Amino acid sequence: MTDNGRGEIETRSEISLRVNDVDYRVAVDNRRTLLDAVRDDLGLTGTKKGCDHGQCGACTVLLGGRRVLSCLTLAVAAEGAAVTTVEGLAGDGELRPIQEAFVRLDGFQCGFCTPGQLCSAVGMLAEHAAGWPSAVTRDGSPERTPELTEEEIRERMSGNLCRCSAYPSIVRAILEASAREAVAG
């Protein structure tokens, strides 16, 4: 909170974070990003810090089911929302369809951007299922869900950079897994 009763400004907060269906209670400096909080305070280091400026997508997590950048989200501002990191994508020892497809179809080389790619893909497929258009959606009908083509996937995933340039395999993996993800979703 803010004033501590002595007229001083309180710049730390004790917050509850719900990450991958687990509740955590942590005291954070208000400057702490959600990215640093999940990695350093909660020990969930699957989420990666790439640029730390919202330009690369490596830190993508799901917040209330929607993909966001954890490097530009303050931890205090994430209190009360359900956070899903890459550690929360798989169920009981079973890879999720999108994860299995990334492994089988070589959707990565070094793997650093992969947690962000996976979280972004899950969020993107949910957006597509909800009928959201993209910049390359041609059919102007607001009622119809656009077909998920390779062009659509490339545009919708443009916020996730891969310096190894595994893009063709990433697009294939997402396209291939999309039908099974919809069932798993």
Place this chain on the structure above:
Amino acid sequence: MREFAYRRTSRIDEALHLVARHEGARFLAGGTNLVDLMKAGVESPARLVDIRSLTLDEIGETPDGGLVLGATATNSAVAADPRVRGRYPALSQAILLGASGQLRNMATVGGNLLQRTRCAYFTDTSEPCNRRVPGSGCPAIDGAHHNHAILGWTRHCVATHPSDMAVPLIAFDAVVRYEALDGPGAIPLSEFYLPVGDRPDRETALPDGALITAVTVPAVKAAGRSRYRKVRERASYAFATVSVAAALDVRDGVVQDVRLALGGVASRPWRARLAESALRGGPLTAERISAAADVELAAAEPLRDNAYKVTLARNLIEAVVTELAADTGEESNG
């Protein structure tokens, strides 16, 4: 980053008081620009008042057939809204051509309008910048400025406004609604951004401490057939070098209404009123479209390395108006 206090509130009056009562307090919504600028040391608020718990995220109807876009509605929500897509397609397209899926899920209507320039000198605190430190100078005028302004700039600042969303909004006569401690107010978007003048640090006409609550877009018949086209240095996820929002209503070969606005050319979204006037009330011929683009860009003052933007803006206006004419079945003849 400077330390700051954080408060979240679900009441507008409390949010206004929290900001008014504390020096250096700022509203926080999506944070996509503000948090990044705080990391860079460009912004250093002493207190953030988180406004996302205010119920300002609705997209609704106005009595005249227009839309109200709540200030904290996400860019994604606005772009996907069937009413926006149906009545103002250029607005949906502009948003979808900006940023990335993740950023659009975070960024809000109000924050989009208030985002700061991406001029590299503005974000580099080791450089002078009149917008960041008034009176310190503008290194872009003689420096790296290939993506800077061609219209409306002064020797005090040549930066551009980065928003895509604001370009169709200004073409459609959108109005910014706000709440302040002394009551609500409204500013047409065309008057929202202040001319650069000699104080580029003063960016908007929004009163100190006021909170944007919504943007209203009036019913615009021409907007139903509108288009946004953006040229940028990569195919996706990049700011505009030049963009254009256009809307056209042609009947019986005569232009009843036309809306044109440019992005990436000035410190604010640039409503091309001279070009609109040149086209309105007459037939839509290739010569007239070309002449309209010329009359708008006659005032352009390119810098050493951005004269290409004048040609690009001209070509974009011609291309998009011609495409819209073809869409409406009113081919430009000649």
